[in-house]
Amino acid sequence: MLKSFFIALVVASAVFLITNFIGFPVIFSWVFVGFVFIGWLFLLLLDARPMAMPGRPLLSIVIFFLLASSVLFLIGNFVPQYDPREEIAKVKRLQSNFVKKELAAQQEALQAEMEAAGMQVAAAQPITTTEEATAAAPQAPSPELIAAGETVYNDFECYNCHKIGGKGGVKRRGPALDNVGGVLSADLVREKILDPTVFIAEGFEREYDKGVMPDTYSVQMAPDSVDALVAYLMSLQDSSVETPRPLDPDTGEPLQVQVAEAAPPAGAAEEAPAAAPEIGTEHMPEGWWTDPEIIAKGKEVYEGVANPEVNCSACHGRDGKPVLTGAADFRDPELVAGLSDTEWFNKVANGVPDTPMTAWGEKLTVEQIWQVIAYQNTFHTGGKPEVHQNP
Amino acid sequence: MHLRRLQYTEEIMHRIRRLLAVVPLAVLVLLISGGTAWAAPGDPPVTLPWGNRQWIWFIAQLHLDLAAFILGAPIFIVISEIIGWWKQDTRFERLAREMTRVTVMAYSLTALFGGFFIFLLIGMYPKVTSFVVELYFPIWMMLYPVGFIIETVLIYTYNYTWDRWQGARKVWHIVTGVLLNIVGTLIMFGQNAIASFMLTPIQDYQNASLWELINNPTWWPLNIHRFIANITFGGFICGMVAAIMFLLAKRDEERAFYDWMGFIGNFIGLFSFAMLALPGYIFGKEIYAYDASLGIYMMSDRLSMYFEMQGILIGTSYLIGAYYIWTSMRRITKSERFAPFMKVGFGLILLANAIWITPRHWFATMNPPATVENPDLFIRLRELPAHLGFLALMPAKNTAAFASILVVFIAYVFYFVSIRRGEMTWGKINPTSQFALIYLAFAAIWTMGLMGAVRELARKYYHIYLVMPDLTNEAYTPTLGFASLMITLITLVFFALIGLSIWLGLRTHVAEPEAQDVSIPATGGSHA
Numbered sequence: 001m002l003k004s005f006f007i008a009l010v011v012a013s014a015v016f017l018i019t020n021f022i023g024f025p026v027i028f029s030w031v032f033v034g035f036v037f038i039g040w041l042f043l044l045l046l047d048a049r050p051m052a053m054p055g056r057p058l059l060s061i062v063i064f065f066l067l068a069s070s071v072l073f074l075i076g077n078f079v080p081q082y083d084p085r086e087e088i089a090k091v092k093r094l095q096s097n098f099v100k101k102e103l104a105a106q107q108e109a110l111q112a113e114m115e116a117a118g119m120q121v122a123a124a125q126p127i128t129t130t131e132e133a134t135a136a137a138p139q140a141p142s143p144e145l146i147a148a149g150e151t152v153y154n155d156f157e158c159y160n161c162h163k164i165g166g167k168g169g170v171k172r173r174g175p176a177l178d179n180v181g182g183v184l185s186a187d188l189v190r191e192k193i194l195d196p197t198v199f200i201a202e203g204f205e206r207e208y209d210k211g212v213m214p215d216t217y218s219v220q221m222a223p224d225s226v227d228a229l230v231a232y233l234m235s236l237q238d239s240s241v242e243t244p245r246p247l248d249p250d251t252g253e254p255l256q257v258q259v260a261e262a263a264p265p266a267g268a269a270e271e272a273p274a275a276a277p278e279i280g281t282e283h284m285p286e287g288w289w290t291d292p293e294i295i296a297k298g299k300e301v302y303e304g305v306a307n308p309e310v311n312c313s314a315c316h317g318r319d320g321k322p323v324l325t326g327a328a329d330f331r332d333p334e335l336v337a338g339l340s341d342t343e344w345f346n347k348v349a350n351g352v353p354d355t356p357m358t359a360w361g362e363k364l365t366v367e368q369i370w371q372v373i374a375y376q377n378t379f380h381t382g383g384k385p386e387v388h389q390n391p
Numbered sequence: 392m393h394l395r396r397l398q399y400t401e402e403i404m405h406r407i408r409r410l411l412a413v414v415p416l417a418v419l420v421l422l423i424s425g426g427t428a429w430a431a432p433g434d435p436p437v438t439l440p441w442g443n444r445q446w447i448w449f450i451a452q453l454h455l456d457l458a459a460f461i462l463g464a465p466i467f468i469v470i471s472e473i474i475g476w477w478k479q480d481t482r483f484e485r486l487a488r489e490m491t492r493v494t495v496m497a498y499s500l501t502a503l504f505g506g507f508f509i510f511l512l513i514g515m516y517p518k519v520t521s522f523v524v525e526l527y528f529p530i531w532m533m534l535y536p537v538g539f540i541i542e543t544v545l546i547y548t549y550n551y552t553w554d555r556w557q558g559a560r561k562v563w564h565i566v567t568g569v570l571l572n573i574v575g576t577l578i579m580f581g582q583n584a585i586a587s588f589m590l591t592p593i594q595d596y597q598n599a600s601l602w603e604l605i606n607n608p609t610w611w612p613l614n615i616h617r618f619i620a621n622i623t624f625g626g627f628i629c630g631m632v633a634a635i636m637f638l639l640a641k642r643d644e645e646r647a648f649y650d651w652m653g654f655i656g657n658f659i660g661l662f663s664f665a666m667l668a669l670p671g672y673i674f675g676k677e678i679y680a681y682d683a684s685l686g687i688y689m690m691s692d693r694l695s696m697y698f699e700m701q702g703i704l705i706g707t708s709y710l711i712g713a714y715y716i717w718t719s720m721r722r723i724t725k726s727e728r729f730a731p732f733m734k735v736g737f738g739l740i741l742l743a744n745a746i747w748i749t750p751r752h753w754f755a756t757m758n759p760p761a762t763v764e765n766p767d768l769f770i771r772l773r774e775l776p777a778h779l780g781f782l783a784l785m786p787a788k789n790t791a792a793f794a795s796i797l798v799v800f801i802a803y804v805f806y807f808v809s810i811r812r813g814e815m816t817w818g819k820i821n822p823t824s825q826f827a828l829i830y831l832a833f834a835a836i837w838t839m840g841l842m843g844a845v846r847e848l849a850r851k852y853y854h855i856y857l858v859m860p861d862l863t864n865e866a867y868t869p870t871l872g873f874a875s876l877m878i879t880l881i882t883l884v885f886f887a888l889i890g891l892s893i894w895l896g897l898r899t900h901v902a903e904p905e906a907q908d909v910s911i912p913a914t915g916g917s918h919a
Contacts, residue, residue: 022779023778023779024775024776024779025753025774025775027753027772027773028749028753028775031749035745039737039738039741042714042737042741043734043737045714045823046714046717046734050821050822051821051823053638053822054822058639060638061635061638061829064829064830065833065886069837069883070879072878072879073875073876075703075875076872076875076876076878077871079696079699079755079871080753081696081870081871082754082755082760083760083762084867084869086761087693094852095852095861095866099862157684157688160687160692167770168757168758169687169757212683213683214683214684216682216857219857220857325864
């Protein structure tokens with residue numbers, strides 16, 4: 001046995017050195033060394049003397065089964081794992097996306113029904129302030145939107161087929177996207193995401209014919225996710241990496257593309273307007289809990305009318321009944337009464353860690369935060385405004 | 392005293408068997424009535440400790456394991472009965488009969504777990520359950536219960552008419568067995584339609600006919616893969632049953648019979664196991680063709696390390712299968728000349744397995760974790776360089792699988808050549824061979840649990856891919872470590888259930904008088 005162990009040791013060392021020399025990373029070499037020793041043990045088993053019949057066969061069988069189970073269990077835990085917290089956070093974001101998508105689809109369907117019935121569909125809230133006018137005009141995407149787009153890119157696993165910065169899809173399935181913002185327009189990028197047949201990426205004709213790129217993102221992605229993803233992709237303008245040009249699927253000729261110049265992110269314009277100095281962050285302004293005008297404005301914030309990027313009803317429901325598992329139920333009087341004004345404000349402004357509840361303070365003014373809190377305070381009273389009693 | 396104790400035990404067992412015979416019918420009634428009781432869409436009415444998903448996982452997988460056994464075993468049971476009848480070899484008849492007794496016990500358990508599964512679905516996932524029921528009502532709520540009733544009648548008829556339908560009536564018995572297999576297979580095909588729809592639904596499902604819903608892209612690949620896998624599973628469980636009975640046997644004649652039975656079961660298992668690779672590959676290809684992101688999620692992203700476990704299980708199965716042939720040959724005279732070649736074969740299997748489990752990189756996702764400080768270094772230390780990347784692609788894996796299959800095939804050729812030229816004594820085999828049979832069954836159970844989890848998790852955060860997202864807290868893909876815990880627990884419970892079936896079906900059964908006269912050839916012959 002010692003002799004065979006020595007031989008196994010020599011073979012294992014040779015395997016380690018040769019595999020390293022060939023170019024295998026060390027971890028692979030160690031795995032191959034493991035195989036050498038497994039082979040050695042197996043050879044010992046082959047030449048071992050026959051074992052005696054077990055004196056307590058039932059116990060032997062049970063122990064053998066438990067041993068095999070334990071080994072498999074340990075191997076399953078020893079093999080590389082991924083961080084489930086990353087996965088959970090990603091799924092929470094995706095669930096939020098799905099709910100928004102569903103609500104958007106329901107809204108569209110409702111509007112279509114109303115129009116078909118001859119009913120007038122309510123117009124969007126008119127712009128009344130300079131800040132809102134600035135916000136409504138087309139402008140370069142904010143760093144936050146681009147970051148959100150990168151999150152969408154990762155959450156929907158676009159990296160499985162596309163490379164950016166050398167990272168991503170292994171087998172050739174889709175083009176590298178490092179310079180997609182320099183080759184395509186935002187409209188073309190959006191169209192390609194929602195309908196992959198809109199053009200062929202040059203050099204990927206075979207993949208186009210096989211329909212490799214999923215055509216399901218129009219089903220999966222909420223509109224704001226698409227917007228964010230487009231903003232992120234358009235920010236990729238590294239001309240040192242070749243991103244193929246688009247070809248017309250009918251003629252095979254390159255499409256004429258109006259490529260926008262890279263615009264600096266409009267970070268300043270997207271900053272939340274400064275809080276009105278006379279309104280604090282600790283208590284609801286006097287009289288706002290029951291002011292119908294304030295509550296009406298709060299409703300517009302809550303339902304995404306005041307700012308399309310903020311839509312509380314997507315998670316908390318239009319009537320306060322949550323549509324996302326885990327979201328706060330505003331119909332619960334105990335929940336509502338259990339928090340002070342300050343605590344409510346902080347939850348909205350700063351978010352709740354490890355949940356989809358984002359820090360909306362970056363997108364809402366202090367006034368808007370108090371307005372939406374005043375509105376959500378009506379859910380547990382059946383719509384009747386009442387003053388919130390601080391605990 | 393011993394005889395009285397035996398009679399008392401037999402009385403108790405007889406009562407339990409009668410009770411168990413009623414259970415499938417009771418479950419059927421509950422299925423039909425329970426199917427109308429699903430709750431309105433919304434929060435689940437029940438949230439069990441340990442998590443709803445874990446309960447469904449546990450019960451559903453046990454149901455699947457049991458169902459695979461009761462579908463696969465009758466296939467080779469009937470074939471064994473036919474061979475025994477044709478060749479007038481009572482060993483095949485006894486194998487068929489004993490495996491039928493175990494199968495009947497397992498059948499009742501399958502029904503129990505199936506009913507439990509549906510109750511959990513209705514209680515914990517009412518929205519998706521009612522959605523699927525609405526789409527597949529004729530299949531799930533009508534044909535399935537009817538098929539279940541017919542299968543119950545057939546399996547109990549098959550079991551309890553064994554003595555009565557002998558001689559000229561043997562053909563009736565065999566026809567009953569064939570019908571049993573046909574009905575069971577059709578039931579499986581019906582349920583496969585639902586399982587495959589949840590992963591690869593057709594796009595226009597709202598306007599599709601029932602046939603179009605059934606015939607979705609992965610229905611046939613799943614049918615073929617499961618059909619062959621059931622035979623494999625049944626064969627390996629038969630081998631395990633024989634191994635347990637061999638180790639518990641007190642007489643040489645018993646050991647001789649169970650040694651032979653283990654060989655047959657293992658032969659069936661390994662033979663169909665070799666055929667399983669291709670349907671599995673086709674199944675994967677169809678998933679890729681449906682949506683490449685699903686396939687990549689499985690093989691390169693979150694589920695990639697699950698396939699590492701698969702590689703380990705399949706590789707050790709080939710190795711241990713070949714080891715069993717080695718121990719079988721050790722009881723044949725003049726077989727020593729093949730030993731060096733077999734050792735080379737073992738080395739080839741190890742080399743093939745090393746290639747099989749070589750991943751593209753030793754981390755569990757497509758990209759390095761976001762928390763890694765130096766991703767380039769992280770990748771360089773764990774990923775195959777470009778010139779070695781071919782080892783991670785399917786052609787290398789397929790070659791490795793083919794090499795393993797070829798080695799096992801050649802080992803069997805050596806075995807049969809040895810049989811013709813030497814002499815063999817059944818029952819005189821190294822007991823480690825029986826543990827090899829038990830390991831093969833264990834690996835098959837664990838692999839079924841693993842690949843069942845992969846198939847379910849491949850649809851990511853959807854109940855039905857692209858149709859109904861999963862908005863529960865448990866929508867995320869669990870780590871392999873957690874999945875290993877679940878699969879191990881399932882395997883242990885399944886082992887206990889099969890043990891119960893063996894005990895009820897075989898160990899408490901008074902040996903028939905003819906068992907004393909079963910002539911087990913002391914030496915190998917053409918039936919080996």
